[in-house]
Amino acid sequence: MAKLQPVRGTKDIWGEDALRFNHVVDVFRSVAERYSFEPISTPIFEFTEVFSRTLGEASDVVSKEMYCFEDRGGEGLTLRPEYTAGIARSYMSEGMQQFGMKKFYAYGPMFRYERPQKGRYRQFHQLDAEILGAPEPAADIEIIALAHQVLKELGMVENTVLHLNSLGDQESRQAYRDALVEYFTGHKDKLSEDSLARLEKNPLRILDSKDEGDRALLPDAPKLSYYLNETSQAFFDAVKQGLDAMDITYIHDENLVRGLDYYCHTAFEFITTDLGSQGTVIGGGRYDGLMEQMGGPQTAGIGWAGGIERLAMLLKEAPKPPRPVVFVPMGDAATNKAMQLLNMLRSNGVVADMGFRGNMKKRMKRAADANARFVAILGDNELLKGVVSLKDMDSGDQQEVSFADLLARVQA
RNA sequence: GCGGGUGUAGCUCAGUUGGUUAGAGCGCCAGAUUGUGAUUCUGGAUGUCGCCGGUUCAAAUCCGGUCACUCGCCCCA
Incomplete structure (x- = not known):
């Protein structure tokens, strides 16, 4: 162990980061529930094949980014690098075919051995939404609408652009792939080193290369949309019409391809x-x-994942924690009474707190630092009269409030 | 995995051509003010100058390695 550092690519989430993180999750849960998605949580590790078979052996995630290990029983396990495969596995393990369609939402940590950067960590967290067992384009529309609504309620739709594309069905995709390989093979001498490798592994990825030489070849390259067969085209049209109807704007990005095979x-x-x-x-x-590749029956699915850390960073401002009522008791008898009152307020849903040490000045300062809405001062005088001196920290006004009236007074 | 940048107090940073006790602001602690959060004033604590090694009479400063962060590529959320 090297020093008291977190492992490379991992980080502690606390303070403002934690408030942002929780806010992203809270909004997501709230929106997902309104869309009638149900919660699910699957294990953080799975048999390695769950990922390697579905994501594609040649994909970067499988070939060099997974945290694989053997457990004491000799099983080959992997820390999940993404959520979809685990949820799909669960759908089949639990026999959920009996329900037909299932709409799930989930969130949690993922693990990828990558070179860390801002917004890219080795342990990171994702929001995830999946609709399983639904081959209809309406599912595509709904899942995108869900994502859009989450971004909207996080206050960041203006800062994001929806890129949309259709890869077509198996037949269309294969036909296009062949055409693309033929085209680029004819221009091998002009391709970047990276793209030469892509030509073998995943030719579609050449389309979003950032290399200038590669980009120069793109205008004359075959277009994916041209290779969509009739069913694929009709499917894509239906999705676009649905988004239009919901006023969700997007750009058709013909170069948008995804790295995972499924x-x-x-x-x-x-x-x-x-x-x-x-x-x-x-x-x-x-x-x-995907589920067929995993060895199950052919089952449709669509979903998305969102990076919680990335969303949290985009949040314009950190959410504020609620303002507490803070007790400042003087002496042991007052402290005991204060604890009783604290308990009463907390039981009634009031955010309340009490410092443990320091003289009155110190406690007042700490209360102010905690952004207290009220400070309830309780000394021998107050104890005798059955009141607290309640100070409004915004106006500075202070008045005596009986123990019985305290709850109503701070809730007002 | 490839290429560039950075690393000095809790935070933001200064630190001259290598030169003797390493600094500022903010924050923190204590007091002025023994029942009151501002401001002010006074005093105080905190650094293995990221780590290891080398060059040198002398290294925060130069060199090498290493670790971490960061920007771009790759990949992806």
């Missing part, structure tokens, strides 16, 4: 320019072939 048809990302090269804040798409 995607088909709809692919989308909400992108911001405020986070440098980690601009994707929510990304997702349809994965009708």
